[in-house]
Amino acid sequence: MSVANESSQEAHNMQEHHSSVRYWVVWGVLLALTGLTVWTGSIHIPQFGLALALLIASAKGGLVLLFFMHLVDHKGANRLVMAVSVLFVLMMLIMPMADLATRYRPANPAGSHLSDLPDLEFIEGKKSTHNRAGGGAHGSGQAAPGGQQAPSPSHP
Amino acid sequence: MQSSAHTAGATPGVPRLAAHFASLEVQNHAARLGMWLFLSTEILLFAGLFVCYGVYRYAYPEAFAEASRHLDLSLGTVNTVVLITSSLTAALAVHYAKEGKNSLVAIMFGLTIAMAGAFLVIKGFEYSHKFEEGALPGPYYTMEAVQLPGVPLYFTIYFLATGLHAFHVIIGMSVLVWLMFKAMREKNFGPNNYTAVELGSMYWHLVDLVWIFLFPLLYLI
Numbered sequence: 001m002s003v004a005n006e007s008s009q010e011a012h013n014m015q016e017h018h019s020s021v022r023y024w025v026v027w028g029v030l031l032a033l034t035g036l037t038v039w040t041g042s043i044h045i046p047q048f049g050l051a052l053a054l055l056i057a058s059a060k061g062g063l064v065l066l067f068f069m070h071l072v073d074h075k076g077a078n079r080l081v082m083a084v085s086v087l088f089v090l091m092m093l094i095m096p097m098a099d100l101a102t103r104y105r106p107a108n109p110a111g112s113h114l115s116d117l118p119d120l121e122f123i124e125g126k127k128s129t130h131n132r133a134g135g136g137a138h139g140s141g142q143a144a145p146g147g148q149q150a151p152s153p154s155h156p
Numbered sequence: 157m158q159s160s161a162h163t164a165g166a167t168p169g170v171p172r173l174a175a176h177f178a179s180l181e182v183q184n185h186a187a188r189l190g191m192w193l194f195l196s197t198e199i200l201l202f203a204g205l206f207v208c209y210g211v212y213r214y215a216y217p218e219a220f221a222e223a224s225r226h227l228d229l230s231l232g233t234v235n236t237v238v239l240i241t242s243s244l245t246a247a248l249a250v251h252y253a254k255e256g257k258n259s260l261v262a263i264m265f266g267l268t269i270a271m272a273g274a275f276l277v278i279k280g281f282e283y284s285h286k287f288e289e290g291a292l293p294g295p296y297y298t299m300e301a302v303q304l305p306g307v308p309l310y311f312t313i314y315f316l317a318t319g320l321h322a323f324h325v326i327i328g329m330s331v332l333v334w335l336m337f338k339a340m341r342e343k344n345f346g347p348n349n350y351t352a353v354e355l356g357s358m359y360w361h362l363v364d365l366v367w368i369f370l371f372p373l374l375y376l377i
Contacts, residue, residue: 008179015254061368
């Protein structure tokens, strides 16, 4: 019975006639937020630039989900599916990031600021990049050019 | 069961009620729920690429910032505006489908498809420029301008994420073309028959949603 009630509530919300002004307003806000994110992105704020960009993108995504995709009219199960999906995305992001942030230092990718090992594909002073296509994978120590001393790029 | 007042299938424009649903409302609810479930799997598909992005941006912050400056920000911004506007026309198509204005539904989907095409053409110009520069994934990276560890990984993620997104744009366009011809030929979308328009439009909004996150992460580091 609860399913039938939820469905009839949803059908009622979806049937309810509203003018198309709502969509135009959302469109205007989305364009304004795009302008804002381009502006804040181009001044390159080092501390919270990424957080701000993600915040603006989430606000835009929320507007699209709620009004363009009518989540504001849909009830119960539809919202639950979306909430669980967002939760899983966050879990998928947090677990590998937690792994990378707590790794034993030599296990980090070579050449990164987390590692003392150089990336042998980008040894300082190495100019020619034309015959690299057959080279090994990135960060692999197998393709080391013989005898070339590799200074660590980020660690003095 | 007060909600089974609808007598479905009587008029040509109204979808048939399957025997296993209590009412047309429950049937439409099930269709929407199925679409939301499908879209959540799509979000998780893209989330895998966002995880790759997060991990490698954490490891190579300078390389990612440097590489992103070599993307064309103005083309990326134009593409964002194009995609957001195409989402508006897709939403308006649902609005007109509810009112039974089938010619307007066809026009709105036509505009959406045209903007989707424009998005792909602009993306194609960006890709060909990257091919010329040698800003290619992994071992094929030959751009002399930026020689930093991690930059080829940035371009691997750039091409995988935007390529998968472009693939979704093409699928969305095909669905909308089908709906546009349906609105033009059958002319029977109306207050009791707009589920197809709504779900097709939802898929298009998902394509827009993914781009809303890809744009700042790839272009605005």
